[in-house]
Amino acid sequence: MPELPEVETTRQGIIPKVINQTITSVVINQYDLRWPIPKTLKTALTGATIKQITRRGKYLLFETSSGTLLIHLGMSGRLLIQPKKHTFAKHEHVNIIIANDCALCYIDPRRFGAILWTKENPHEHKLLKHLGVEPLEREFNGTYLFNQTQKHKTTIKQLIMDSHIVTGVGNIYANEALFLAGINGRVPANSINKKRCDLLVKSIKKVLTKAIKMSGTTIRDFATSSGKPGGFQNALQVYGRTNNPCKKCHTPIQELRLGQRSTFFCPKCQM
DNA sequence: CAGAATACCTGCGGGC
């Protein structure tokens, strides 16, 4: 579910509620996520103070006085801020109770997400160390993308969704950015010239930035930290719009599969 | 080595 804008929306929503707060207790109802939640997590977190929350790709990094909590939302995860309580919703796997009696609730029906703990530099963690560049940073530019396209033989859509090249662009925003750039996702990455790479980079940044402003996209599971849906689903140009008219030229949107992922495009606007 | 397929898991919508 959550791509970069949803993770960033979550981060921004949680920050004012938990920064400089101390964790008073931790309730774990389900240890089996993508990887098991460390047995030591409860002990490690209890009494720790949350200093800041940062983001690397789709990972949230809770930097505390005693180590870093890493959270990934997988496909169906959400993080909510709720008043402290004693009963739990279905799939509410973890509750982190903060001193001001509010709880950070981790809910994830499919359990593809992860909750991990490290005392080391989190950026050296196995899962973060090999991630590609941040799409909204200056290092993600036309030159970088063009160099990458020359090194790989896959399609342009699969390339921009490869988190080891650029991290945070998932299926929705890959589809939307390619539409905005007028590029068909199935073309080989190494057939895209520098000028089109410049345009695609701009399109990715534009789509992600707008989606963050609109608090992300809610198709099914995603909710902001207050439990409300995002707003970007109303701005989608192609994702999920098979057979509906293109918003630019009215040609029916087509669908195909690339790397096992649904791909939506306008056959006239995207070449 | 790169690229493609598989695996993890639950819920839901469509077809019969």
Added chain:
DNA sequence: TGCCCGCAGGTATTCT
């Protein structure tokens, strides 16, 4: 109404 199939905002691991 109910069962079965395929699909869903991800990505590490295994395969070819």
